[in-house]
Amino acid sequence: MLEIKCPYCGKRSQNEFSYGGDGNIKRPALGAEISTKDWDDFVYFRDNPRGRHTELWHHVSGCRQWFKASRDTATHEIFSTCKMNEDFNE
């Protein structure tokens, strides 16, 4: 079980959080013209890197804030976490 540092609450065990997927995904702007391919890339396609990965977590059983984590998908090392409007401080 991982130990994750919520940027609002501090270190908590993984069972308080839910995983929110790739943190690099940007939703296309509302109303923007977008090709089916680009839309499908946004909806369905995700990189699956071995190593460092920026991802989202949701402190569901805590402060209910979404935040970013930089995690190694192979070793589970979490290098840094930050609020959505921040950049990783490394």
Place this chain on the structure above:
Amino acid sequence: MSNQYRTSNSKGLINKEKIINFTFNGSSYQGYEGDTLASALIANGVHLIGRSFKYHRPRGFLGVGVEEPNAMVQLHEGDRSEPNIMATEVELVEGLKAKSQNCWPSVKFDIGEINNLLNRFFPAGFYYKTFMWPKSFWFKVYEPIIRKAAGMGVAPLSPDPDRYEHNYEHCDVLVVGSGPSGLSSALAAAKNGARVILAEDKAHFGGSLLNDDVTIGNMSGREWASDVISQLKSMPNVVVKNRSQVFGYYDHNMTVMFERVSDHIENPSKYTPRQRLHYIRAGEVIVSTGSIERPISFGNNDRPGIFLSSAAREYMKVYETLVGKKPIIFTNNDSAYATALEFLRNDIKPIIVDTRDSSEGQLVKEVQGHGIAVRFNSGVANTKGHLKIKSATIGTLDGQKENFISLEEVECDCICMSGGWTPTVHLSSQAGNKLKFNEDIDAYVPDKKRQKETAIGSANGAFTLNQSLAEGFQVGFELSNKFTSNNIKTDVPTSNEPDQKPHEKLWCMPLPNGQKPKRFIDFQNDVAVSDVELALREGFRSIEHVKRYTTLGMAGDQGKTSNLNGLQYVSNIEKKIVPEVGHTTFRPPYTPVTIGTIVGREVGNHYLPTRKTPIHTWHEEHNAVFVAVGLWVRPRYYPRGTETMNDAVNREAANVRKNVGICDVTTLGKIDIKGPDAPEFLNRVYTNAWLKLPVGKARYGVMLREDGMVFDDGTTSRLSENHFHMTTTTAQAANVLSHLEYYLQVVWPDLDVNVLSTTEQWAGIAIAGPKSRELLAKLFPSIDVSNESLPFMGLVDAKLGDIPARIYRISFSGELAYEVNVESNYGLHLWKKIMETGSEFGVQPYGTEALATLRIEMGHVAGPELDGRTIPYDIGLNGMVSQNKDFIGKRSLSKDAFISEDRQTIVGLVPVDKKSKIPEGSHLVVDDKAPTPIPKLGHVSSSCWSVEYNNPFSIAILKDGKKQIGKKLIAVCPLKDISVPVEVVSSHYVDPKGERVRS
């Protein structure tokens, strides 16, 4: 005669004043307080414990603790019966009942032993080879026979009556193992002020200090250990746990420990758990788990009476028990001589067989000083004795130690063997440590760490007391300094131990001339040297493949005594060094853990939280039959007298259509939405338009996922300019809230909106039926509830006496209907008030079944239709999709597949005979007799008995459904073997124009 195998002069840790009675295979025995089941049986001369896994060979004890591969027993009886327990790990308690397993009809006469005579049919890989053909034989013939023959213990069939608990702990330093290095590191870390947990698997602390004749400071090793433990116990920053095995090392320094809380207590008090699981998140973990002695492979080295030398010593020194009175000590190193000395202390003269040419070690000299002639350059070739060892063939080895040059048979009643020591690296390896091979000790030791884990002492290959203490104090101090600023260093005490000379690199004896006895490597899985040879001959090279093909090291003991001997043998044949062969992976649990402990208190109703509405007690008092809806418990129906479920549901639903019914809808998700951008946010979340919803009005909304599938639906009301009240389905309430938070926090943080779950804050009661308005008028006399003042989708704040209430005119049943919300605490009061007020209108409560009937008849979609595979078009909600704005998931709706004309769409179904019920989940086909695979046109999502038309009715999702109306199909349910001819009709079966809700 009992306890005839007790020592005369060893000073152990048992209490001979307290006799404990127990039975084994139905016979009564006596042991003493402090005995294990193993030591008590050995003290009574019982060595035949069970039969081996594959060949059903008689087996006894090899070890004294967690390393034991053979002596597995079935403990207790009835619902407490427990299989596969190591007898070495069971503390004796009054009345304990144990029996052998894996034998039939008895341990002494076992029919499966014929496997031993037929062993050419059970070579390495026998599962893969022997039972592959013919295929049809697998399930009917091979599998049941193998199961019966190879079965281990028997699991009880009734629920476990004991209590198990979980505990979460945090500490700076966790020390695993209380031998010399563990004790010194715990003491150093604790004195420096760190929060320390010290875990010991055994009942007694001290590890090797309990068995070795050493001094620390001016105390014996054993005295020093108990002194350190009492110091640690007196410190507030230290938790000391015996009978506690740290069996798993997971990510981010999460370790899991298994504590045997009351297994050793005769009558534990009522709420004392049997066992406890501790999740320990440690800042640093010190792995001081010690080492396990290696066996030696020689002919028939698995007979009862053949022990590890260290185990024999511990039986004497801790349990005052003799494993035999005519011992042979067989060794490739000095440590076994300590066992010889302990025998000599009890006036027993062992025969000593040493593979080495000589040794000048202190222990060796001491043994020789007793007048014992050590047989150097010798080995044990074979043994005899069917149910217990009776004699051994001993021989002198040739120069290369590849053959015996002379053989001699000597009588014995036990062999104590020692092949040196294997550091217990399991936890370090689980933690991700890359092990390295240390050629000085011929074993793997921890090397490059991935987590905050440090192995010390013999777990790190430091086999002398001096080294262990030095490492322990140093590492304990250094690691604790990360957590405290005290900088208090504890001095290392002086110590004294016998000097030992190197071991010989020889772990497998040659075969005696002309004979081919089995030389076992893995006792628990019955893997012999010949199996490894065969695997290599057949071309298996990777050690992971050899492991799986031979099953070497794959048993419950995880190869604690067999892994290295297996690797060594492979490397000998392959003419490689061991590190080139590599090693297999260690995985948790290090020792077996009961399922009960893993589950803890999460059993039965405690498996998940139970959510009850504030009206629950009323439902209970009125004979409700409940159903679980997610975590909620909801009334399913309220049977009266002898009513069946169908009777009750039809009555409840018909009463709504005719009079008025009320339903507890508290479980619907409720979300409070506030902020200047709230209308814009809803406009993006829902498929329909929200900007112009007037204050005081509700609107039905549908939300999609980005992939265009319907996610949830519900009614949302505008309470004021910037304040909305959203409702969700019961099932999706939590997911919808997370979804809203995601879009507000991650995607559109510029929107000024806050969302908050208020599901628990409001009780909700639906009042539905043609007489609902009359009821409501009487309930709220000061409110104008006429169709003009409170039209469909209107809402009004009201008061029930002094209680604030909110009335929504919304309908799920399709009837004229309202929903009244009050604060949760008043829910029961409101319910009772409605029942009281409504009696003159024939009010009746209705449960989830009638609720479903009412919505199905109306063609209203719910969970079974919103299954994550339907877009709005499919379920008749295309009218809800705005063409004039963008929203979540909209772009997906214009993809080719989503605008295809023949998509599956919602329809109604009526059985042609107007009688047969259509099972939910049935497939819709044209011809159920057609050759398979029969083309499937759709499926039945929801079924009910239509109280309006008095015949069955279903909703289905059907390919090109709109064009199928009027056609006849067949609903096939292969699970129930039912086929029902059906006619396709509109899904709006009752009141298709929706006039009632607006009446």
